[in-house]
Amino acid sequence: MFERALAGDKKYWGLVIVLLAVVGAGFMAYLVQLRLGLQVTGMSRDVSWGFYIAQFTYLVGVAASAVMLVLPYYLHDYKIFGRITILGEFLAVAAVSMCVLFIFVDLGKPMRVFNVILHPTPNSVLFWDMVVLSGYFLLNIVIGWTVLEAEKNMAPPPTWVKPLIYLSIPWAPCIHIVTAFLYAGLPGRGFWLTAIMAPRFLVSAFAAGPALLILLAMILKKFTKFDAGTKPIQTLAKIVTYCIIINVLFVAFEVFTVFYSQIPDHMRHFEYLFVGIAGYGKLVPWMWVSMIGMIVASILLVIPAVRRNHVTLAVACIMVVFTTWIDKGLGLITGGFVPNPFDRITEYWPTALELVISAGVWAAGFLILTILYKIAVSIKEEID
Amino acid sequence: MKTVEEKTATIDRRKFLKITGVSTIIGLLGGWKFVELLAPGELEATYLPKAEALTAKRWAMLIDMKKLTEETAEKCIKACHHVHNVPDVGDPKREIKWIWLERFENAFPGDEHEHMPEGMEGKRFFVMCNHCDNPPCVRVCPTKATWQREDGIVMMDQHRCIGCRYCMAACPFGARSFNWGDYRSLIKNRNSEYPTREKGVVEKCNFCAERLAEGLMPACVEESGGAMVFGDIMDSQSELRKIMREHYTIRRKPYLGTSPQVYYVV
Numbered sequence: 088m089f090e091r092a093l094a095g096d097k098k099y100w101g102l103v104i105v106l107l108a109v110v111g112a113g114f115m116a117y118l119v120q121l122r123l124g125l126q127v128t129g130m131s132r133d134v135s136w137g138f139y140i141a142q143f144t145y146l147v148g149v150a151a152s153a154v155m156l157v158l159p160y161y162l163h164d165y166k167i168f169g170r171i172t173i174l175g176e177f178l179a180v181a182a183v184s185m186c187v188l189f190i191f192v193d194l195g196k197p198m199r200v201f202n203v204i205l206h207p208t209p210n211s212v213l214f215w216d217m218v219v220l221s222g223y224f225l226l227n228i229v230i231g232w233t234v235l236e237a238e239k240n241m242a243p244p245p246t247w248v249k250p251l252i253y254l255s256i257p258w259a260p261c262i263h264i265v266t267a268f269l270y271a272g273l274p275g276r277g278f279w280l281t282a283i284m285a286p287r288f289l290v291s292a293f294a295a296g297p298a299l300l301i302l303l304a305m306i307l308k309k310f311t312k313f314d315a316g317t318k319p320i321q322t323l324a325k326i327v328t329y330c331i332i333i334n335v336l337f338v339a340f341e342v343f344t345v346f347y348s349q350i351p352d353h354m355r356h357f358e359y360l361f362v363g364i365a366g367y368g369k370l371v372p373w374m375w376v377s378m379i380g381m382i383v384a385s386i387l388l389v390i391p392a393v394r395r396n397h398v399t400l401a402v403a404c405i406m407v408v409f410t411t412w413i414d415k416g417l418g419l420i421t422g423g424f425v426p427n428p429f430d431r432i433t434e435y436w437p438t439a440l441e442l443v444i445s446a447g448v449w450a451a452g453f454l455i456l457t458i459l460y461k462i463a464v465s466i467k468e469e470i471d
Numbered sequence: 472m473k474t475v476e477e478k479t480a481t482i483d484r485r486k487f488l489k490i491t492g493v494s495t496i497i498g499l500l501g502g503w504k505f506v507e508l509l510a511p512g513e514l515e516a517t518y519l520p521k522a523e524a525l526t527a528k529r530w531a532m533l534i535d536m537k538k539l540t541e542e543t544a545e546k547c548i549k550a551c552h553h554v555h556n557v558p559d560v561g562d563p564k565r566e567i568k569w570i571w572l573e574r575f576e577n578a579f580p581g582d583e584h585e586h587m588p589e590g591m592e593g594k595r596f597f598v599m600c601n602h603c604d605n606p607p608c609v610r611v612c613p614t615k616a617t618w619q620r621e622d623g624i625v626m627m628d629q630h631r632c633i634g635c636r637y638c639m640a641a642c643p644f645g646a647r648s649f650n651w652g653d654y655r656s657l658i659k660n661r662n663s664e665y666p667t668r669e670k671g672v673v674e675k676c677n678f679c680a681e682r683l684a685e686g687l688m689p690a691c692v693e694e695s696g697g698a699m700v701f702g703d704i705m706d707s708q709s710e711l712r713k714i715m716r717e718h719y720t721i722r723r724k725p726y727l728g729t730s731p732q733v734y735y736v737v
Contacts, residue, residue, distance in 0.1 A: 124670035125634075126651035131564035135639040135649060195634020195649065195671025202614040202633050213613040213637055274607055274727040275643020351581060428645040429577040433564060 088236055091465040092458045098310060099461060106454040113447010116440050117192060125195055128441040133433035134424040136193070138416075138441055142448070143189035145295070145416040147266045148288060150182035150223065152296020154259030155326050161252050167318045170467070174300060174307075174315070176231035177459035179259075183224040185452035192444055212268045219262045226255040231459075239466045263288045270423060278356035278423040281344075287337040288415075294330035295411040297323045298404040303460075305401055312471070313464040324400055328388035331407050335381050359432070360422045367432045370421060373413050380410035523686035527703035529604075529623045530678055531732040532689075533711050533720065534597050538698035544572055544597060547691035547699070554682070554690045556667045558657035567648040569676040570599040570691055579723060591737075597699075599691075600625060600646040600676040601723065601731030608638035608647065617673075623732060624678045634671040643727050647675045704732065 095103075120127045130137045156175035159165035191197055208214050230251055237244040267288040270279035301323050304315035345353045358364055360374045384406040393399045421435045437445070520526065551557070551570050560566040572595040576583040583592065602625045609619050616631040617638055639647045653670040661667070665681065668674055678701075679689035692699045702711030720734040 124650065124652040126565060130651070132566065132639075132648060133564070133645070135636045190635075193635070195636070195673075196632060196669075197634075199614075199631070199633045202616070202631055206614045206631065208613050208615050211611050211613040211637070213611065213635065217613070269637075270640075273611070273641050273643075274729060275724065276640065424640075428580075428643050429573055430580040431577060 088232070088239065088462055088466070091462045095461060099457075102457055103454065106450045106457065109450035110447050110454060113444050113450065116443040116447065119440060120192070120444060121197070125193075127438060129436050129438045131433055131435065133427040133431070134421055134435035136420050136424070137435055138437040138445055139189045139193040141416045141420040142445055143186050143193075144266060144288075144419060145412055146182045146185045146189070146452070147220070147263050148292025148411075148415065149296045149299060150179040150186065150220075150227075151259045151263040151289070151292050152300070153179035153227065154256055155293055155297050155323070156300070157252065157259070158256050159322075162256065165322075167316075167322060171300070171304060171315045171319050173231055173235055173463045174303060174460070175296075176227045177463060178296070178300060178303065178456060179227040180224060180231065180459060181452045181456035183220055183227070183262075184455050185448055186220055187224075188448045188451060189445075192448065212265060212272065216262075216265050216269060219258065219265050223255070223258055223262050226251055226258060230255060231463075235463055235466055238470065241470070260289055263292055270419075275352075275428055276423050277350070277352035280353075281341060283337055283341055287334065287341070290330045290333040290337060291411045291415060294327050294334055294407050297330075298327045298407040301327070301404045302401060302408070305397065307460065307464060311464045312468045320397075320400075321394065324388065324394045324404075327404065327407055328385070328394070331381060331388065331411075332385045334411070335385055338378070338381075355426050355430070356422050359425050360418055364426065364432055367425075367434050369434050369436055370418055374418050377410045377413035377418065380406050381414075384410065520684060521686070525683045525686055525688070527622050528705035529703060529732070530602065530683075531623070531702065531704035531711060531734065532599075532602075532678070532692075533700040533702075533714055533734045533736065535698050535700070535714070535718075535736040536594070536596060537736060539597065539695070540698075541572070541595060543694070543696050543698055544595070546694045547597070548572075550690040550694040551676075553660060554662050554665060554679075555677075556658050556662055556665050558654035559659060560654055560657055565651045567650065567654065567674065569648075569674075570597060572596065573598045579721070582721075596735065597691075598644070598646070598723070599733065600678075601644055601729070601733045602676075602678055604730035604732060605728060607641040607643070607729060611637045611641040613637065620680075624680055625675075626677060626680065627674055629666070629668050629672045629674065632672040634673065636673060638673055643724055643729065644731070647673050649673050 128137060128139075153175035156168050156172045160168040160172050191200060194200060203214060203217055230248055233248045234244045264285045267285035270276070271281060271284035273279060301320055304320060307313045308315065342357065345357055355364070359368070360370050361378075362368065363371050384403050387393045387399065387403045387406075393403060425434065426432050548570055552559075552568075555569060557567050557569055575591055575594045575596055578596040578598050602623055604623065606617075606619055606625050608617050609625060612618075613635060614631050614633055616628045616633070617625060618628075619625050634649070636649055639649060650668050650670045650672055655667045655669075658667060679687070679691075682689060687693070689699075689701050692701045700711050700714060702709040704711060704715075706712065714736065715734065718736045720736055722731045722734055725731065
């Protein structure tokens with residue numbers, strides 16, 4: 088099947104070359120980081136995790152959201168999703184690849200990464216995150232590839248793949264729950280120390296992931312002969328709508344608990360993010376864009392006419408993807424570290440080099456996605 | 472006579488299976504030996520402490536803030552940072568520090584109020600790793616690069632640390648520093664008795680484990696002129712416990728349940 092990734096038109100190769108160029112730039116930047124250490128980033132003693140870990144967190148959510156297609160299709164026999172389930176599974180593969188790369192580029196001693204396997208430590212949530220992420224990667228690539236191959240041969244998928252599919256359904260939320268537990272179990276980080284962290288991660292992921300899938304399906308329709316069809320897109324749009332509304336609600340629940348209880352250890356982080364403290368407030372405009380954007384997107388998506396019109400739906404989906412990205416990919420990590428354990432403010436902003444490395448990782452993920460989608464689309468085109 | 476190509480071409484299906492079967496078995500046997508080699512055995516080295524080594528059931532530190540002057544504090548910091556090859560990075564955002572001074576309201580956030588005795592606001596307290604009884608840094612480390620000894624000391628293996636900095640996120644006391652770059656050139660007056668650190672690993676105070684092994688008190692304690700007392704908190708006859716019986720002591724953020732083992736007489 089892979090040979091289908093090697094034959095394509097000019098647009099396909101153009102995209103591959105552009106992505107490869109960005110990967111190359113990211114790789115060169117990474118070599119600089121490897122030589123000089125993480126001092127090339129904006130991170131510090133006080134904000135010791137930054138853009139890399141934030142991207143990782145956001146992308147775990149994108150990966151987990153494949154279950155929003157797999158579950159209705161396989162558990163409820165919701166046939167409408169049959170055509171696009173593969174898009175969700177391959178998006179998960181690409182997203183998990185980016186997660187692994189973002190963790191890797193964040194390590195101070197990347198050459199020792201296998202110490203996590205050499206000295207397995209079950210009391211560390213990071214160990215479990217490695218277990219669930221690698222498992223999820225394997226599940227999705229095996230399931231996606233096998234089902235697609237069966238489809239190509241116009242045969243039903245082999246029976247052994249069914250148990251794997253059922254396993255992948257509870258596995259998907261697990262990857263994001265475990266990722267939330269990375270943060271939610273730390274004493275002394277009031278911003279993260281909340282039981283709603285995992286549920287909030289899940290709903291924001293189940294809004295952002297399907298929104299991204301809708302956009303990807305639209306792009307595929309525009310540039311290839313593959314048409315996902317109106318019905319699955321409309322169902323996905325409803326999933327996005329419910330999840331983004333629940334996410335806004337969850338933020339409101341969090342804000343109530345934090346500000347009605349008036350516990351400074353919890354309030355200070357919200358103050359930093361939304362109004363700034365003592366003149367420090369680099370993230371303030373971003374956080375307001377994120378929150379207002381989420382509310383506006385929720386209102387837009389509730390209106391059936393907006394959902395049905397593909398242009399307005401695309402706009403709403405872009406808003407959902409962008410606002411949830413600010414929330415998780417910018418605010419969440421920095422917000423947890425500011426103020427620091429001494430109640431002092433050290434701000435964080437990624438450096439240019441950090442952003443180039445991050446762009447390289449994103450491009451690597453999109454390259455994987457492009458290749459996998461190319462294979463899937465070629466086969467679907469062939470069958471049609 | 473047959474050429475080589477013809478010979479290979481004459482290998483039939485039966486012969487092929489035979490050859491591959493046998494070589495697979497040989498391969499598996501070899502593979503098994505490999506597994507045996509890697510299996511845990513009796514090769515682990517044991518470490519025997521020297522006769523003069525200082526030992527305790529549970530080490531703890533007491534800092535008498537009535538006795539500690541800023542002058543003494545500077546001497547203690549200097550001694551610690553010298554014996555442990557702590558570099559002088561200069562940049563407060565990226566610096567390495569094992570022991571340092573923090574104002575009361577920063578070291579004990581939330582404990583300050585408007586009607587404290589004179590001199591309490593802004594009073595500079597010694598802070599360091601608390602060697603918690605229930606250390607969150609140890610709980611989160613994915614490689615056991617940071618671990619707790621039986622005598623309570625929270626140790627760091629800089630050769631195993633992968634630099635993920637999860638321990639820094641977990642520590643509620645800001646006690647851990649990361650080598651953001653290669654800081655070895657910034658060490659003034661290097662102590663050849665103690666290792667330096669590479670870029671990319673985390674470090675912190677180790678209660679002078681290497682000095683205790685030689686029968687010496689921690690470097691800061693030696694320089695403190697009695698303001699710092701280090702001892703066995705499980706030994707009711709220890710100097711530490713004697714002072715704790717006579718004075719009320721406080722700890723940083725005890726409500727977090729980490730059970731810090733650095734006590735302050737205020």
